[in-house]
Amino acid sequence: MGKLENLKIAIGGIWHETNTFSSVKTTYEDFVHYQLVRDEQLVRRYRDTNTELGGIISELSEPGISIFPTLYAAAVPSGIIEQSVAMRLCNELVHRIKTAEPVDGVILALHGAAVAEGMDDFEAGILECVRQAVGASIPIVATFDYHANVSARMVHDASVLIGYDTFPHTDMAQRGREAARIMMNIIEKGTVPHCAFRKIPLLTLPLDQQTDSEPMRTIMSELNEIESNPEITCGSVAMGFPYCDVSYLGASVIVYGNSIESTNSAADILARKIWDSRECFSSQTVTVEQGVQRAENSSVRPVVIIESADNVGGGAAGDATGVLEALLNSSNSRSVVVVADPEAVGAAETAGVGNRFVASIGGKTDNQHGPTLKIEVFVRTISDGQYVHKGSYMTGCVTQMGRTAVVEAGNVQIVLTSLRTMPFDAEQLRCVGIEPTQQDIIVVKSAIAWKAAYGEIAQEVISVDSPGACPARAGRLSYRAMNRPLFPLDSAVTYTLL
Numbered sequence: 001m002g003k004l005e006n007l008k009i010a011i012g013g014i015w016h017e018t019n020t021f022s023s024v025k026t027t028y029e030d031f032v033h034y035q036l037v038r039d040e041q042l043v044r045r046y047r048d049t050n051t052e053l054g055g056i057i058s059e060l061s062e063p064g065i066s067i068f069p070t071l072y073a074a075a076v077p078s079g080i081i082e083q084s085v086a087m088r089l090c091n092e093l094v095h096r097i098k099t100a101e102p103v104d105g106v107i108l109a110l111h112g113a114a115v116a117e118g119m120d121d122f123e124a125g126i127l128e129c130v131r132q133a134v135g136a137s138i139p140i141v142a143t144f145d146y147h148a149n150v151s152a153r154m155v156h157d158a159s160v161l162i163g164y165d166t167f168p169h170t171d172m173a174q175r176g177r178e179a180a181r182i183m184m185n186i187i188e189k190g191t192v193p194h195c196a197f198r199k200i201p202l203l204t205l206p207l208d209q210q211t212d213s214e215p216m217r218t219i220m221s222e223l224n225e226i227e228s229n230p231e232i233t234c235g236s237v238a239m240g241f242p243y244c245d246v247s248y249l250g251a252s253v254i255v256y257g258n259s260i261e262s263t264n265s266a267a268d269i270l271a272r273k274i275w276d277s278r279e280c281f282s283s284q285t286v287t288v289e290q291g292v293q294r295a296e297n298s299s300v301r302p303v304v305i306i307e308s309a310d311n312v313g314g315g316a317a318g319d320a321t322g323v324l325e326a327l328l329n330s331s332n333s334r335s336v337v338v339v340a341d342p343e344a345v346g347a348a349e350t351a352g353v354g355n356r357f358v359a360s361i362g363g364k365t366d367n368q369h370g371p372t373l374k375i376e377v378f379v380r381t382i383s384d385g386q387y388v389h390k391g392s393y394m395t396g397c398v399t400q401m402g403r404t405a406v407v408e409a410g411n412v413q414i415v416l417t418s419l420r421t422m423p424f425d426a427e428q429l430r431c432v433g434i435e436p437t438q439q440d441i442i443v444v445k446s447a448i449a450w451k452a453a454y455g456e457i458a459q460e461v462i463s464v465d466s467p468g469a470c471p472a473r474a475g476r477l478s479y480r481a482m483n484r485p486l487f488p489l490d491s492a493v494t495y496t497l498l
């Protein structure tokens with residue numbers, strides 16, 4: 001980057017994965033509770049973390065480049081974002097970027113599956129507003145999640161879009177560094193690469209999207225091969241977020257490169273590969289009772305039971321009781337379940353550590369996640385529920401679970417949290433005194449991303465098909481907005497490459 005001097009790059013972002021089937025709207029408080037930072041605090045918070053911003057900051061920390069931090073807002077995946085909140089965040093981001101002007105470039109960390117009331121393509125709206133603010137000639141590079149439902153509108157206003165290449169997501173800082181390098185190349189050359197965007201009429205579920213298992217492993221190695229071509233700037237595969245009912249739901253491929261021909265051809269190869277693999281996205285689940293029974297009888301420990309329908313990282317309530325109830329009915333094994341239930345935390349605080357009381361646990365958010373259970377429990381600990389990520393997901397970042405109580409019913413330990421928390425780091429349990437390696441059964445409210453926390457210690461993994469806002473079968477959902485036909489929901493789907 002020797003030739004570049006006195007550059008000012010504005011950085012920021014808005015990140016949310018919206019589950020339109022969730023009954024809970026996403027409020028300003030949800031951003032406050034998760035990630036909402038401004039100005040220099042943004043650099044302090046994310047420097048040296050495994051986040052997009054961490055990677056952007058480290059790559060831009062060069063002589064001659066000044067970073068202009070604006071706003072970064074993220075909420076734990078949940079329901080549709082209130083319109084006033086979306087407007088407030090977008091307006092503030094744009095206002096702060098305008099304050100920075102003149103800027104030489106803007107780098108944003110987005111998700112790609114955010115939906116706000118009245119704005120079904122929130123990221124496209126953000127990019128349009130930022131584009132309007134900085135004008136046509138200033139490059140805007142944005143990162144997005146592997147679960148983005150990328151739209152043509154999103155592609156239109158960004159100079160380059162760069163998606164995560166991993167699920168579980170562990171390459172956020174790498175993608176941030178890539179975004180910054182591409183930004184510097186665009187500024188240096190004075191040209192924006194050609195773009196080829198392909199939308200594939202394919203809906204896949206998180207359980208089938210893991211990038212180190214087939215069919216994604218082969219697809220991602222094809223992507224690596226394509227990116228090794230010097231004519232190609234970068235390529236991304238976004239498999240989409242199925243719990244977000246928007247017209248442009250589904251898988252996509254975006255490739256950028258120096259020539260129209262090589263860029264189009266690379267995008268077509270990838271799109272064809274994904275389409276040809278469409279029959280291979282089909283994971284196996286068992287009923288909750290079968291899953292718990294199998295875990296009980298297993299000869300290895302710990303066993304992880306995946307309760308993906310209550311996937312907190314997919315916007316579900318985090319208070320489903322299906323697996324918990326089955327464990328209470330049968331368990332002779334030492335097991336642990338995390339349930340988001342601030343009311344039950346309050347009741348545990350009132351009862352006090354070392355005491356027993358009859359708790360009402362879970363099933364309170366809506367009627368999608370099973371009944372509230374009345375259970376006599378012993379209060380083991382109460383804490384502030386804060387931890388620093390030590391694993392590969394958002395390494396170095398702090399997560400707040402809010403006031404957190406560990407209660408026990410026989411061999412079942414229930415971690416009651418005030419805030420919904422994604423189980424992506426083993427510190428979630430360790431910070432409340434539970435050692436994951438010593439458990440017989442760990443229940444995760446997650447599909448795949450839990451592997452960043454427990455993937456290395458899990459000796460057996462069982463997926464159950466239970467009720468919740470992120471069902472393991474797409475057929476359980478009633479889509480209204482999504483463009484049809486879409487494989488595998490519709491029988492006669494054809495896909496013709498241009």
Ligand SMILES: [Zn+2]
Pocket residue numbers: 145146147169
């Ligand atoms: Zn994701």
